[in-house]
Every structure is written in structure tokens, then in C-alpha cells.
Amino acid sequence: MSKKEAILRAAQEAFGQLGFTAATVKDVAGRADVSFGLVSHYFGSKQELFLAAGFDMADSLITRLTEATAEPADGLELVRRYMVSYFEFTEEHRNRFPILLRCSPFSHIEVGVNGKKVAEKFSIFIEGLKRCVTIGIEDGSIRSLPVEVTALIIYGNIVGSVRTSLLTPYESDGIFAETINHVMRSLENSPGQEG
Template structure:
């Protein structure tokens, strides 16, 4: 692992555990076992480090989601695979994943962050869900639903489940599986369904 990668990983851990305000560049440097100056050299300000760490995690997750859904021809199955891949990735990176919750348009935005840049990065997640929903409506596996709202509702269910699992004291051992079941039931096109 390069020093730059070590810094990103350390930043993800620090910001995930302590939040933007609580984490310091010095803490990140100590976790990465590099000098404070090297962190500044690679990433400039604390805000830029925060965005770089969050965007690196987002890019890794997008790659996983794309791999999970790219070859699927059934829209409902593609959404199930998307959600499963998202939740599996969350569990694999449990000690760092919260940076995505903190560096997100679906959360409180830290002062000084470029909100448009963050929204643009996260639109990739919604766009892939819209693609899967559209595929499902066309193939008949998903009932006729508005694309944008449906994708946002699915993503809201995902984010809510992840937040509950990672950031709350509530017992949530089976929340990911139950969220997938809930979304599948809500989307599935059943004969005689009236859209309610």
C-alpha cells in the first residue's frame, strides 16, 4: 500500500469514527504513520482530505455495485443484487464506511464542503438504481412506478438501514436482509396489482 493509500484509509477510519469536527489531520497522519506535512502535501486542507477519503470509498462502492448489476437482465433481481452488494460492502468496511454517511447529500453537510460536488458524486448511486428500476418496468418484473422517486426511496431505505446498523444503539442484526425483502415486496409486479 502506498503512503497516499495509507493516508486515505486512515482518513476514512478517523472521519468515520470521529466525524469531520472530531478528526484532525494530525490524527490521520498518526494513524497512517506518516508526517503531518505529507498529508497536507497530498490533500491540502482538511476539507479536501475529507472529500478525497469519502470519494475514494464511494468509488470503491460504485465499482462493486456496477459489478453486481451490469450483466443482470431482470430489473427486480438487479435491484436485489445492488442492495446485497451495498450491504455486503458496508459490512466489509464497517470501521470506515461511516465516512460515506458523513460525506453525503443524504446527511448533514459539513461547512465548507462543495455541496454540488458531493451531490454529483452521489448521483451515480441514484442513476444506477434508476437504470435497474427502468429495466424492471420494461421486463415486467417491477410495477409501473416513477423512476426518480422510486430510486430515491430505495436509496433512502438503504441509507436508513446502514445508518441504523452503524450509528445507532438499536439491535439491528437482520436489518439488511429485512430491508431487501421490504423493497422487493414493494416493487414486485404481481398479477392484478392495482398500484397501491
């Protein structure tokens, strides 16, 4: 792993655990075992480091979700694959994933962080879900629903489950599987069911 990659991983851990305000560039440098100056050389300001760390995690997740939904299937199955892949990624990166909860328009945007850039990045997640929902409505596997609102509701369920699993003291074993089941039941176009 390069020093730049080590800094990104350390930043994901630090910002994910402590948040933007409490985490320091010095802490990130210490976790990455590099000099403070090297962190500044690669990333400039603390805000740019925070965005780079969050966007690096987001890009890895986007790649995973794109791969998971690339194979042809009905729209309901594509939504299921999207959710399964999202939750698996969350578990695989449990120590670093909270950066996406802190660097997200679905959380409060930290003071000093460019909220517009964050919203633009996260729109990719919503667009992926909108594509799956549209396919499902067109192929009949998903009942007739407003696409954008439905994608936002699905994503809200995903984020809520991840936040519950990673950030709360509540017993959450099985929450990911039940969230998927809940969303599938809500979307499924059953015979005789109206939109």
C-alpha cells in the same frame, strides 16, 4: 499499500468515527504513521482530504455495484443484487464505511465541505438504481412507478438501514435482509396489482 493509500484509509477511519469537525489532519497523520506535512502535500486542505477519503470509498462502492448489476437479469433482480452488494460492502468496510454517511447528501453536509461536489458524486448511486428500476418496469418485473422517486426511496431505505446498523445502539441483526425483502415486496409486479 502506498503512503497515499494509508492516508486515505486513516482519513476514512478518522472522519467516519469523529466527523469532519472533530477529526484533525494531525490525527489522520498519526493513524497513517506519516508526517503531517505529507498529508498536506498529497491532499492540501482538510476539506480536500475529507472529500478525497469519502470519494475514494464511494468509487470503490460504485465499482462493486456496477459489477453486481452488469450481468443480464430482470430489473427486480438487479435491484436485489444492487442492495445485496451495497450491504455486503458496508459489512466488509465496517470501520471505514461511516465516512460515506458523513460525506453524503443524505446526511447533513458538514460546514466547510463542498455540498455540490458531494451531491454530484452521490447522483451516481441514484442513477444506478434508476437504471435497474427502468429495466424492471420495461420487463414487467417491477410495477409501474415513478422511476426517480422510486430510486430515491430505495436508496433512502438502504441509507437508513446502514445508519441504523453502524451508528445507533439499536439491535439491528437482520436489518439488511429485511430491508431487501421489504423493497422487493414493494416493487414486485404481482398479477392483478396496479401501479
